[in-house]
Amino acid sequence: MLDKHYLYTPGPTPMPPAVAAAMGQPMTSHRSSGFAKLYGAIVEKAKAVFQTGNDLYVLTSSGTGGLEAAVANTISSGDKVLAIVVGNFGERFARLAEIYGADVTRVQSSPGETFDMTDVEKAWEEKGPFKIVLATHNETSTGVTNDIAPLGRFVGQTEALLLVDAISSMGAVDIRTDEWQVDVMVTSSQKALMTPPGLALLSISAKAWPIIEANKSPRFYFNLLEARKSFGTKNTPWTPAVSLFYGLNAALEMILQEGLPNVFHRHHRMAKAARAGSQGLGFGFLADDCTASHTVTAIVPPQGVEAAGLSKALQQNMHVSFAGGQGDLKGKILRISHMGYCSELDVLTAIAALEMGLMKMGQDIEPGSGVKAAGLALL
Amino acid sequence: MLDKHYLYTPGPTPMPPAVAAAMGQPMTSHRSSGFAKLYGAIVEKAKAVFQTGNDLYVLTSSGTGGLEAAVANTISSGDKVLAIVVGNFGERFARLAEIYGADVTRVQSSPGETFDMTDVEKAWEEKGPFKIVLATHNETSTGVTNDIAPLGRFVGQTEALLLVDAISSMGAVDIRTDEWQVDVMVTSSQKALMTPPGLALLSISAKAWPIIEANKSPRFYFNLLEARKSFGTKNTPWTPAVSLFYGLNAALEMILQEGLPNVFHRHHRMAKAARAGSQGLGFGFLADDCTASHTVTAIVPPQGVEAAGLSKALQQNMHVSFAGGQGDLKGKILRISHMGYCSELDVLTAIAALEMGLMKMGQDIEPGSGVKAAGLALL
Numbered sequence: 001m002l003d004k005h006y007l008y009t010p011g012p013t014p015m016p017p018a019v020a021a022a023m024g025q026p027m028t029s030h031r032s033s034g035f036a037k038l039y040g041a042i043v044e045k046a047k048a049v050f051q052t053g054n055d056l057y058v059l060t061s062s063g064t065g066g067l068e069a070a071v072a073n074t075i076s077s078g079d080k081v082l083a084i085v086v087g088n089f090g091e092r093f094a095r096l097a098e099i100y101g102a103d104v105t106r107v108q109s110s111p112g113e114t115f116d117m118t119d120v121e122k123a124w125e126e127k128g129p130f131k132i133v134l135a136t137h138n139e140t141s142t143g144v145t146n147d148i149a150p151l152g153r154f155v156g157q158t159e160a161l162l163l164v165d166a167i168s169s170m171g172a173v174d175i176r177t178d179e180w181q182v183d184v185m186v187t188s189s190q191k192a193l194m195t196p197p198g199l200a201l202l203s204i205s206a207k208a209w210p211i212i213e214a215n216k217s218p219r220f221y222f223n224l225l226e227a228r229k230s231f232g233t234k235n236t237p238w239t240p241a242v243s244l245f246y247g248l249n250a251a252l253e254m255i256l257q258e259g260l261p262n263v264f265h266r267h268h269r270m271a272k273a274a275r276a277g278s279q280g281l282g283f284g285f286l287a288d289d290c291t292a293s294h295t296v297t298a299i300v301p302p303q304g305v306e307a308a309g310l311s312k313a314l315q316q317n318m319h320v321s322f323a324g325g326q327g328d329l330k331g332k333i334l335r336i337s338h339m340g341y342c343s344e345l346d347v348l349t350a351i352a353a354l355e356m357g358l359m360k361m362g363q364d365i366e367p368g369s370g371v372k373a374a375g376l377a378l379l
Numbered sequence: 380m381l382d383k384h385y386l387y388t389p390g391p392t393p394m395p396p397a398v399a400a401a402m403g404q405p406m407t408s409h410r411s412s413g414f415a416k417l418y419g420a421i422v423e424k425a426k427a428v429f430q431t432g433n434d435l436y437v438l439t440s441s442g443t444g445g446l447e448a449a450v451a452n453t454i455s456s457g458d459k460v461l462a463i464v465v466g467n468f469g470e471r472f473a474r475l476a477e478i479y480g481a482d483v484t485r486v487q488s489s490p491g492e493t494f495d496m497t498d499v500e501k502a503w504e505e506k507g508p509f510k511i512v513l514a515t516h517n518e519t520s521t522g523v524t525n526d527i528a529p530l531g532r533f534v535g536q537t538e539a540l541l542l543v544d545a546i547s548s549m550g551a552v553d554i555r556t557d558e559w560q561v562d563v564m565v566t567s568s569q570k571a572l573m574t575p576p577g578l579a580l581l582s583i584s585a586k587a588w589p590i591i592e593a594n595k596s597p598r599f600y601f602n603l604l605e606a607r608k609s610f611g612t613k614n615t616p617w618t619p620a621v622s623l624f625y626g627l628n629a630a631l632e633m634i635l636q637e638g639l640p641n642v643f644h645r646h647h648r649m650a651k652a653a654r655a656g657s658q659g660l661g662f663g664f665l666a667d668d669c670t671a672s673h674t675v676t677a678i679v680p681p682q683g684v685e686a687a688g689l690s691k692a693l694q695q696n697m698h699v700s701f702a703g704g705q706g707d708l709k710g711k712i713l714r715i716s717h718m719g720y721c722s723e724l725d726v727l728t729a730i731a732a733l734e735m736g737l738m739k740m741g742q743d744i745e746p747g748s749g750v751k752a753a754g755l756a757l758l
Contacts, residue, residue: 241577
């Protein structure tokens with residue numbers, strides 16, 4: 001069987017050839033003027049994608065390391081934290097705060113739902129004020145996107161900081177870091193930013209710095225004060241993953257060349273096609289149309305189809321990788337990623353593979369119905 | 380001027396073509412069976428290089444992150460720690476322990492010197508017992524290698540754990556993790572392991588696990604208990620830097636193919652050539668012959684030659700990069716790295732470049748004297 005793989009898992013996502021080529025460049029010293037120029041260029045491009053004028057740094061770690069940097073630099077033991085949890089990654093963010101000793105109040109939603117501002121206001125009245133508010137922009141585990149704008153307006157009127165996990169949406173969805181008043185925005189390289197995993201990107205607001213400066217939690221590698229100090233000479237405090245910086249620079253260039261509005265539009269269309277195609281094959285959804293993620297679609301198999309079995313068959317027979325469910329959703333859903341280096345045609349391929357998989361499992365579906373529905377959604 | 384660069388800085392080091400090619404492989408899901416197989420293979424090879432039967436994990440971070448993992452998992456606030464500091468990186472390790480609240484006693488040496496076991500014994504008598512002992516195997520800032528064996532014998536008789544930074548020597552020097560009774564051995568990808576920066580490797584002894592399990596310091600990304608749990612399925616708790624794993628696997632394969640004794644011998648010979656060549660050009664040394672590092676040679680310019688000026692000229696006129704001094708040694712020394720993807724001929728090239736640089740600066744040296752001395756040392 002041909003060793004050709006189709007990657008539809010929500011990170012790492014497929015790597016563009018230009019990124020692979022960039023990563024093959026000879027190693028350079030991170031204390032060289034060449035690296036300083038590279039880092040400076042990356043930060044400028046990343047600020048455009050983040051839509052921010054805030055400080056922005058690149059750390060050598062996965063996205064989880066980026067979330068830990070956000071928490072360790074702003075939360076000390078005993079601090080009151082409000083965590084908006086709509087899925088697994090929101091829960092991880094909350095758990096991180098607890099590990100750093102925070103007194104965490106959770107505003108929780110059912111899988112597939114987004115949060116409700118009235119719940120936030122209620123929690124604030126009952127348990128507030130909070131020092132820090134944690135939110136997930138795009139919840140990868142359930143395929144929903146939270147509306148951060150009203151949350152930002154609310155938190156912006158308080159002394160609290162708003163920390164947002166945009167790991168699986170930055171570079172795919174219109175994220176307005178400054179307009180939404182997000183104090184620490186976190187993303188990572190391996191999702192819509194089309195670069196292999198290993199880098200986290202964080203923007204930090206002017207409002208956040210005094211809190212970071214005063215914060216007592218022990219941290220060294222993830223100390224943002226060190227990152228700020230080193231950035232004075234466009235450098236990093238510790239040895240950065242130079243190859244990934246090369247790759248990220250190429251990927252950001254691709255995004256800005258395509259144009260942010262076009263990138264956002266493409267992701268929206270891919271999501272529509274994924275939903276229409278899945279629906280045409282009899283799948284249901286966790287999320288409704290309005291809050292469904294533009295980067296990852298969580299689908300619920302039709303009666304009689306076992307999600308894990310279908311996923312395994314697609315992997316073994318066609319080298320097609322979808323993600324499964326996490327936590328309580330394990331075995332109940334499939335997740336199709338359509339972000340980063342992914343086109344509408346790639347989504348049709350995913351739907352065609354799903355259709356083949358279902359037919360091979362003996363499901364009674366009309367051949368072509370999935371791709372037909374997806375195609376119509378794109379017309 | 381031809382855009383061809385000669386990298387003699389002690390990390391990142393030059394990348395072998397096989398590593399670059401491996402890193403260009405298509406992205407894969409880190410939850411795939413393919414990744415599990417890759418991680419398993421890397422760990423087996425790394426254990427051979429570490430000469431250990433202990434558990435071993437690969438973290439996505441620089442070496443400093445690896446040192447923080449060692450500290451955050453074994454040190455709680457108030458713990459008594461003995462830190463052996465022979466240079467900048469030893470000081471960084473000690474500072475890390477202090478950030479995690481340790482009560483640190485330092486055994487300190489002058490730049491270019493290694494530590495003395497009698498100082499350790501004295502410190503133990505006066506201030507001990509300690510819970511944790513920190514040591515640097517190869518001090519990159521001064522180019523000396525500490526003898527860890529007697530320290531390991533000493534600490535092994537106590538309840539303390541020995542944490543060793545072997546970032547700039549692992550894969551170049553004969554390091555016997557188990558024979559030396561090192562509880563946590565730390566290295567990283569970008570030095571003698573010939574892979575771009577972004578990965579830290581840690582081995583953990585059976586003696587260390589109960590301490591790690593009981594440790595109270597907050598940590599999430601660097602939590603070794605999570606690394607151990609995930610390794611049950613040859614996986615990582617957070618998204619790993621997949622491309623760097625590809626690269627590291629190829630690099631470890633190169634090391635084992637060459638054969639560890641041959642690799643160690645090559646590094647020893649490169650160090651001899653670097654010293655002889657530098658001496659032939661009138662340079663002095665920080666370290667003496669017996670304790671001089673096999674991976675990095677720190678040289679003191681002859682009277683009248685300014686280290687920073689020479690370094691800058693080499694960089695600008697020949698694209699040759701040496702490292703300078705750190706801290707108190709800033710502007711006083713040059714450091715030539717000869718580790719990883721580096722041959723004896725590459726050392727001759729470095730010496731030839733030094734010679735050209737000196738001559739262009741008007742130094743009165745006999746043409747060819749550096750390369751001649753280095754070559755004779757290799758006969």
